[in-house]
Amino acid sequence: MGRLKAANAQIERQDSPLGEEMLERREATSVIPELAAAPGLEAAPPGPGPMITVGGQMVDRFEFAQETIVLRTGRPVLAVVGDQAQLVFSEPESKVWGSRLQAASAHVVSAARAVGRIEVEGHDLSWLGTGWLVTPDVVVTNRHVAAEFGRNDGISFVFKQGIGGSPMNASIDFLEEIGSTKDRTFRLNRILHIEDSDGPDLAFLRVTPTGEHPLAAPIRLSTHNEDDELVAVIGYPARDSRIPDQQLMEEIFGNVYDKKRLAPGQLTGSDSTSVRHDCSTLGGNSGSVVMSLKTGEAVGLHFAGRFLKGNFAVPSTIVAERLEKVMSARTRPGPVQPTVPDRPAPANLQAAAAPRTELGFSFVVPLRVTVEVGKPYPDGGDQHDRRTDAPSTKIDTDGEVFTEAVAADYRDRLGYEEEFLGIHVPLPAVTGGRDDVLTFTVDGNTEDVLRYEHFAVMMSRSRRMCLFSAVNIDGLHSISMPRAGWRTDPRIPLGAQIRNECYGAEPKFSRGHMTRREDPVWGAQDSASKANADSMHVTNAVPQMQPFNGGVWLELENYALQNARKDDMRISVFTGPFLTDGDPTRFGVQIPTEFWKVIAFIHDETGKLCATGYTMSQQDFLREEEFVFGKHKTSQRSIASIEQRTGLSFGPLAALDPIEDTEGLVSELTDVRQIRFIGR
Numbered sequence: 001m002g003r004l005k006a007a008n009a010q011i012e013r014q015d016s017p018l019g020e021e022m023l024e025r026r027e028a029t030s031v032i033p034e035l036a037a038a039p040g041l042e043a044a045p046p047g048p049g050p051m052i053t054v055g056g057q058m059v060d061r062f063e064f065a066q067e068t069i070v071l072r073t074g075r076p077v078l079a080v081v082g083d084q085a086q087l088v089f090s091e092p093e094s095k096v097w098g099s100r101l102q103a104a105s106a107h108v109v110s111a112a113r114a115v116g117r118i119e120v121e122g123h124d125l126s127w128l129g130t131g132w133l134v135t136p137d138v139v140v141t142n143r144h145v146a147a148e149f150g151r152n153d154g155i156s157f158v159f160k161q162g163i164g165g166s167p168m169n170a171s172i173d174f175l176e177e178i179g180s181t182k183d184r185t186f187r188l189n190r191i192l193h194i195e196d197s198d199g200p201d202l203a204f205l206r207v208t209p210t211g212e213h214p215l216a217a218p219i220r221l222s223t224h225n226e227d228d229e230l231v232a233v234i235g236y237p238a239r240d241s242r243i244p245d246q247q248l249m250e251e252i253f254g255n256v257y258d259k260k261r262l263a264p265g266q267l268t269g270s271d272s273t274s275v276r277h278d279c280s281t282l283g284g285n286s287g288s289v290v291m292s293l294k295t296g297e298a299v300g301l302h303f304a305g306r307f308l309k310g311n312f313a314v315p316s317t318i319v320a321e322r323l324e325k326v327m328s329a330r331t332r333p334g335p336v337q338p339t340v341p342d343r344p345a346p347a348n349l350q351a352a353a354a355p356r357t358e359l360g361f362s363f364v365v366p367l368r369v370t371v372e373v374g375k376p377y378p379d380g381g382d383q384h385d386r387r388t389d390a391p392s393t394k395i396d397t398d399g400e401v402f403t404e405a406v407a408a409d410y411r412d413r414l415g416y417e418e419e420f421l422g423i424h425v426p427l428p429a430v431t432g433g434r435d436d437v438l439t440f441t442v443d444g445n446t447e448d449v450l451r452y453e454h455f456a457v458m459m460s461r462s463r464r465m466c467l468f469s470a471v472n473i474d475g476l477h478s479i480s481m482p483r484a485g486w487r488t489d490p491r492i493p494l495g496a497q498i499r500n501e502c503y504g505a506e507p508k509f510s511r512g513h514m515t516r517r518e519d520p521v522w523g524a525q526d527s528a529s530k531a532n533a534d535s536m537h538v539t540n541a542v543p544q545m546q547p548f549n550g551g552v553w554l555e556l557e558n559y560a561l562q563n564a565r566k567d568d569m570r571i572s573v574f575t576g577p578f579l580t581d582g583d584p585t586r587f588g589v590q591i592p593t594e595f596w597k598v599i600a601f602i603h604d605e606t607g608k609l610c611a612t613g614y615t616m617s618q619q620d621f622l623r624e625e626e627f628v629f630g631k632h633k634t635s636q637r638s639i640a641s642i643e644q645r646t647g648l649s650f651g652p653l654a655a656l657d658p659i660e661d662t663e664g665l666v667s668e669l670t671d672v673r674q675i676r677f678i679g680r
Contacts, residue, residue: 003309004248011074011278014228014266018074018096025073075280077253079178080112080234080260097264100230100293107296108232108262113216115234115260115289116172119185120149122162127258130235130287131172131205132298133218135327139172139188139205140319141287142303143195146203150191157191172207174216176236178259184213193326197584200273200314201303204326219289221316221323222297225267225275232264233279233302233311235288252280267299268310274507275300275313304507312507401499401538407442407491413534415451416572420472423609425572425600425653427456427470432647436461440492450489452534453527454520460579463590464498465542468576468648469514474522475561475569481521481532486511489539497538502587509591512544514575519557542577543591545618553616553634556597556675563677564601571601578615578645593618596642600653603677610677611653613639636675 012019073094078101101108114133118141119126129145149168151160162168170188190206209215239257240249253261265279277290281302290300290313300313418426427449430437438459439448450457455471488497502509513535520531534540560571577592584591594617603610616634638659639650658676 007278007309008074014268015074018094021094021096022074072252075252075263075265075278077237077280078262078264079254079256080262081177081179082175082182101232101264104232104293104296107291107293108234110217110296111219111232111289111291111298112234112260112262113174114219116174116184116186117176117236117258117260118145118170118172118188118287120168120170122164122166122168123149124163127236128286130285130289130302132234132287132289133207133216134204134221134298134319134323135218136215137207137209138192138218138323138327139207140301140323141203141205142301143197143199143201143203144303145287146191146194146205150194150203152194157194159191170205172205176258176260178256186210186213186215193322195322200318200322202301202314202319202322204323219291220297221320222292222295222299223317223320225270225292225299225315227267227269229267229299230264230293231267231277231279231299232262232291232293233277233281233285233288234260234262234291235281235285235302237261237263237280237282238284240283249282253282257282258284264293270315273315273318275315277302277311277313279311281305281311401486401488405487405490410451410489410491413451413453413530415449415456416454416470417472420572421570421600421602421609423602425609426651427458428468428574428646428648428650430458430467430647431643431649436463437467438492438496442491447491450491450537450539452520452537452540453531454522455515455531455534455540457514457537457539459492459496459539461496463579464496465579465592466514466539466576467579467646468574469540470572470574471515471519473519473557473561473571473573475564475571477522478518479521479523479525479528480518481528483517484533484536486536486538486541487533489537492539498541498543498589499538502543502589502591508587509543509545511538511541514540514542514577515573516557519573542595543586543589553597553614556599556614556634559673559675560599560601560677563604565604565607571599573600574598574650576646576648596637596646598639598642598650598653600656609652609656610658611639611650611656612659612675612677613637613642613657615642 008022012022076094076097111132116131116139118128118131118139120128125148128148129141131139131141131145134140149160149162149170150157152158159167159170171185172188174184174186175182187208188205189208192204192206194203195201207215236258237253263279263281265277267275267277269276275290277300279290281288282305285302285305288302289298290302291297292299298316298319300315301319302311302313305311416427418424437448438461439446441447448458450459454473455469457469458467459465460467488494488499503511515535517532517535520535521528522531557571557573560573561569564571575597576595578594578596579590579592583593594615597614597616598611599614600609600611602608613636614634615637636659639654639657643649643654
């Protein structure tokens, strides 16, 4: 509700005519027809209404429906339908947008013809995103879309090998509309360019015209944009399972996905690397055109978004500059990774015109407000720590980092205790890449483990982040303390630690704890206080996206404590990132996309040591990739497979794993109760 209200308030502030209409809509929907139709309910009762669960939170049923209708007035999502040359709006949607789009209808019709859905054969997905004609025979889309089927072989860009061993085939369908089985599909016969991972998120593809269906006119590229300019995004939004507010998403998008849609809105800001807008988008909109309603020109290539927060696009000037270089053969293929930009450079080019085709369309606003009242239930996408309110388990965006200690202050830290469980559970041993382990000198002795209160960290020299963090947790003597400030560790060089480079407000990353802040905070007050402060060292953090650190992943330690011996509730946890050469670089830092965790404890039922392994990916949560298809979830994996991927050995723990190495990946975990702690 907070995000929904904030989105409505922002629109009302920046657009006076639309804001007045939204206010009128809010007043008019104080009695909601859909709800009034319910038996025995003729009007919304005074005071709070029945409660429903949205995004894991209890909200007022009437208020939710009301604010949703208001948002659909301010930022509607319209269906693009061919063979009609008029705009049709269904009540109770916006008359302001109706008149604006009617005035811009020539621009909208022309642009809609040039936008298509990028489809692929030989991939495990049937379609990947959106693209549009930027010249008479060149389609532009996002790098992270094209990199799904394209790569470079050092000489040119080629299609990847697909399922069955043959090269993949890609095409673009310029229809794929609601209520229609028609298609207007053209072969994408050549990959002209896929931008390097440190450039803007764009790619260019050659499309093959046919005599039967000529291609539409390309969309011209704007040479500039204006603050608060009215725009529209045209593309193919798809259901996004990563969004916790699933019901709200369905109401806004009418529960219709994968079809051509138009979403009007405004530009909200820009800089040399991106244009920001507030149109309603989802994954699948990757590669959509952001079109000026005033000129009909493209002001940007949409590449990323956060539901109800904001969206990002590659500026049209950068698209033009890259296109000019590609068409004049001044670029050479570079590494292809499904990642996105930091530092593009602007320029200018305008695309030539092509013959027009006699196609029209209508806009139909899907009106669907369905609110069901039921018992509250936990939503795995937005769970919170059941042991405490745990603000520390959410990732931190604070930018200030202190160095307020000297190496001698850590002499009393024992770190991770290998006999903590009453049985020997050693720290992981490095079996591969030993030369990447950071070493340092303490009192004339060479060390490779940073010992803190109740936990320890081993660092990667090349990546400047932890290889793993190991913690002892005493659930019976846990203490709640307020969060301290972030700090560096004086025992190792500042240059060996990531301080502020990639951290901050979006599009930068947040500091994600490896050992959770509250986990080592137990015991006597003095010891707990040290552990609380120690957990805030940057050595215990890695760059993460906020949505990543939640759900089942957040609950693993808590659930293990519930299954540990009730007389002491002790567990040991090892956590770290999978560090690979292919990790994307952002703001000068390689960002890990996947993480692992191994948990060991004495099981309450068997009285014996047990150990289990887990993985979780943040690939789908990387801000710059608004990719629709989430492939990675929290999963229980064999410890042996984690050992193989990390170059670490967990000693006796792999032999205790109930997951046989040959089983590989167990089905994804949607609930902690699916975890297997002991063999069957």
